[in-house]
Amino acid sequence: MKIIIAALTGLIMVVTVFAMEKTVTPNSVNVKQTIDSKTDYIVLGMGCFWGAEKRMGELSGVIDVESGYAGGDHADAGYQDILNFEHALRAGKTAGRNHAEVVKVTFDPAQVALEHVLARFWESHNPTQGDRQGNDIGSNYRSAVYYHDENQKTLALTTRKIYQQALATAGYGQITTEILPLKNYITAEEYHQNYLQKNPDGYCGLGGTGVKYPAPDQHIIRGDTSSVPASPSPQSLDGKNLNFDQQLVIFESENCEFCAQFDRDILAHWQADIPMVATKNTNPPADWTLDKPLFAAPTIVLFREGKEVVRYTGYTGEKENFWQWLGFQMLTPEQQKIAFQQGTERPFTASNLDEKRPGRFVDPITGATLFFSKTKFNSGTGWPSFFEPVEGSVTYHEDHSGYMQRIEVRSASSGIHLGHVFDDGPPPSYKRYCINGNVLKFIPD
Template sequence: MMGIPFVGSAADTAPTNGKTESIVLGMGCFWGAEKRMSEIPGVVHVEVGYAGGDAPKVDYEDVLGEERARRRGDTTARNHAEVVKVTFDPAKVSLKTVLIKFWENHNPTQGDRQGNDVGSNYRSAIYYTSEDQKAVAIATRDAYQAALTKAGYPAITTEIAPLKNYNRAEEYHQDYLKKNPNGYCGLGGTGVAYPQAGAAENPQPPQLKAEDLHFDRQLIVFEAKDCPFCKQFKADVLDGWQSEVPIVATLNPHAPEGWTLDKALFATPTIVLFEHGKEVSRYTGYNGDKDRFWKWLGYQLLTPEQRKIAFEQGTERPFTGSHLDEKRPGTFVDPITGAPLFRSDTKFNSGTGWPSFFNPVPGAIVLKEDNSYGMHRVEVISASSGIHLGHVFDDGPPPTGKRYCINGDVLKFVPDKS
């Protein structure tokens, strides 16, 4: 094997005594690529960096500045790509297996982009250090191209070239997703398995069937295996789901057959709202901010009048809102989450022009001091979604003496079953 040396720091070029081998790969944003490639058994180290550009030495700001200059037409120099340097033990994992995981864990057909990240610095690339590595790269590319073509994907755009001007990235970029858990996980690329990996080894999860879903309105959560953010979303949101909007989770990154996504997915979890089989909105990534997720969904479900109340602390005019005269046995629920807020047997006629209650469902609301408009009041907020409901006053009837003055337009009434 005739090697092509790495160009970088002394640590980057330290001898390995023939026990390990390294290859440099570009898969878009290097944070997710580092995580994915480090999960391969037999990989001993993954480092993020920059490679493939004309400048011998660069840092993160240099790469971003070079890309801006390219877009302005101020330079024709080749920019560096964000890359991962994958070091592995050939006795435990072959280069072919490493490259199979490379092909499967990103979309190599997108040119100078990966998902929402656009620019030549996000290009797909294999930078080899020997002719043997080059041969394996080309062979696996051709095999994967056949699988992609069969699945309807265009030609692979991955740059396969000798390693040039490798630079280790800044320390804060190393192990980024371990240091910053409020991130997202890669989707695993196109969902097309490498043909020789075998369906038994890497079966693609089944695609959702449109006939099993709600055509008028359906939420789909696109997940990935071993994604902690997906697990957190499930624990925080999915496990307690009460919203009237049907929701289903899938490990397959494609829309149900006959349905359409606006663009390819690039992170998990991604929650997509479909109406009549077409994507109308999506929420990408989850970092534990439930209120932000419910606000996104609320903007899809609520009318402009409801949104003004829910998200801008607005108020409906007295005697104009919904449910003022509702007296049937039942529960008033959050219009987004479906979580119970008030029971009808705690409702009373206050004469104020707004639905009034003397007691909420336990744990359903949060109270917050409100000093707006030169007044001192106590705001009532839905605990499940964080939306504004109204205010509470101390002039209600027994047994609590409280009057929860609530905007009827941000309540949904669910009658008791007979």
């Protein structure tokens, strides 16, 4: 248990005990410590502090961003303490006020105005969600501005009012951000500092709303007479230019690592039948409707006839999960049983069993080529058979189901079950890829 010794006016020892069992205790600091007269700081809560640290650290004029905890009743706590306390609060087993995950942003007012810092804060998360941010739920993930002087308080309240008007125009609800004097700030454990630099694939729930902070005259005013142009807000999509019958829209945000990963993993290789388009504007295409507001980036929404049908929220690199989600929108129940439950169609029932035209057989979800028709042969088994797949198009897995030992074949692009491979095929490979025809789509040359 850590004891914080605070020097007040004399050598008075103050011992503060956190009313629960301690597990990890970070270094506690006094944020009223003497700072360089040329710098200032403000403490902000934006949900998970990993993403908040990265977002605020990218702002020109920001000197340092430190992850920490603040706003709770206890003067000393660690990460696990805060999680335990939150669980107890939600279970009704305790009372009090938990800390929020925050970042202490130290900046040079000569290089960046506090209004600019707060504008980045408002834009970088969704401040209307209450005790949550993205997939992170709990009062420890609340939106907050903790000020240390009256000027900061005034500007925080003013910018909240300005941004509330912008959010209301875009169809969002009331801002839930608490604006309070800073108390009980604690530096987070070392492994939380610069987390996304150390772990580039780490989860970041910050997506923002896509609504820009509407600074006066489209500028963010500094303390002096200079100004910094604000980034123009991306235009919303025009529904007239999209596929009204069926359209996928990726709602992304600026500086979003997982949006970039989705683009690399999925969008860069898009061959599926459903048209896909990406936007950084969180409004639906003109005259189209979303079922509910967006709260994480990226969010992929399937529209049919201009209305949201289903969405996939918060891609974090799980490609197979995304393709399975899309597969349930594209495939028939019979195809789904084969693709996702390792089912098998009845022999001699596949529509493309006797297909002999030059062309290619592709994954029915991703559109990736699996087999060329020149490798197809009549095995007499009742299933489409091939002696060779396209290089890198399939993966192999041991299958011990049905008291048999077989090698399962799956699509490398979507992970769906295709069939099995056997060693009784024709030359030159002497392999027989026995594939369910109902999960193959044929595209003639």
